[in-house]
Amino acid sequence: MKSDKVSEQTTKRLSIYLRCLNELAAAGQVSVSSEACAKRFGLNSAQIRKDLANFGEFGHRGVGYNVSALREHLIRILGLDRQHSVGIIGAGRLGTALADYYRVLDSNFAVAALFDNDKDKIGKKVGDIEIFDIKNFAAVAKRDNIEVAVIAVPAGEAQATIEIIDKTGISAVMNFAPVRLRASAHIKLKSVDMTTTLESLSYFLANDSQ
Amino acid sequence: MKSDKVSEQTTKRLSIYLRCLNELAAAGQVSVSSEACAKRFGLNSAQIRKDLANFGEFGHRGVGYNVSALREHLIRILGLDRQHSVGIIGAGRLGTALADYYRVLDSNFAVAALFDNDKDKIGKKVGDIEIFDIKNFAAVAKRDNIEVAVIAVPAGEAQATIEIIDKTGISAVMNFAPVRLRASAHIKLKSVDMTTTLESLSYFLANDSQ
Incomplete structure (x- = not known):
């Protein structure tokens, strides 16, 4: 190949x-x-x-x-002949919506765990997926063999989040925070920015109607 | 400008x-x-x-x-000095998660309506957003002044969906269905494909670990 x-x-x-x-x-x-x-x-x-x-x-x-x-x-x-374990960091609206989305998606990506720094969220569940303390990310990622980390935290926390991920050896990261991140060369980082996509449509609407 | x-x-x-x-x-x-x-x-x-x-x-x-x-x-x-009305087509998991996501997003994009062809969903609400029959798309879009249409239907229904949108004069479309769509030249089409993004990470994982 x-x-x-x-x-x-x-x-x-x-x-x-x-x-x-x-x-x-x-x-x-x-x-x-x-x-x-x-x-x-x-x-x-x-x-x-x-x-x-x-x-x-x-x-x-x-x-x-x-x-x-x-x-x-x-x-x-495409490496889809086996299951990939996914960890979602950020158990806010977006993170939980993504957990829900991936759960019903007929795919090889299974969300193993959610992570947050909010004490009110830690220990709760989204469907049957537990929300862990972000402080325990490395341990849970290792235990659950997490290969893909999804960043769904506010923009201001995203860089610190990828640095936490970076320390674990996870090499595939999907970022939903609307900010550009710096990561080690061994990390494959994909960004999905729904807000900038909407805003570039807004720009088009603003300038189309003039 | x-x-x-x-x-x-x-x-x-x-x-x-x-x-x-x-x-x-x-x-x-x-x-x-x-x-x-x-x-x-x-x-x-x-x-x-x-x-x-x-x-x-x-x-x-x-x-x-x-x-x-x-x-x-x-x-x-960016044309963000005014509100844009958004219609989401497809009231499945993804469509409702997106409705939820945009609702809490502090942005100028407000979801006015959801649309589906499933009789069990039509008439129900997601938060305070009603799910309308897709057959009434043009009328509801006109009434609610919908400027941005979001496609959150299965891949096989996406092309038919954009053709429905096309007839209304809406010119900004965001597509979440994992398929490439053909649209009129006046439509600004942005695609967000979360599955292909995940799968290209999977490819990377498969070939990184060899």
């Missing part, structure tokens, strides 16, 4: 292809051409062929891809 | 600067230099000066920016 040559954008597209294949498999479809797949899901067929070619020969000329086989391949390539 | 020359990335950074200024204002700070702001929030000081220069002369050599004045300017530039 030429994993070192695969860009982040390619990885994201593989994830989108997997979702397309999931839908096709659920609909009972056995094979699909890159053209049909592109048309149905609004993708680019040449891009699909190019992306998949990074990982081997999956298509058959005139027949297309076998939906089930390609789906299995993508699951393995 | 040279709004037509301002890139999407710049708009996003303006939103981040505004959040920094909000924190500084809350802490009672009167002025800030681009260097201090960059250092505190992990930004680039030259970039800050360049971005702000698009909109006028805000800084004073040796003194820096007046926090309150710059904050007011950014609020106006």
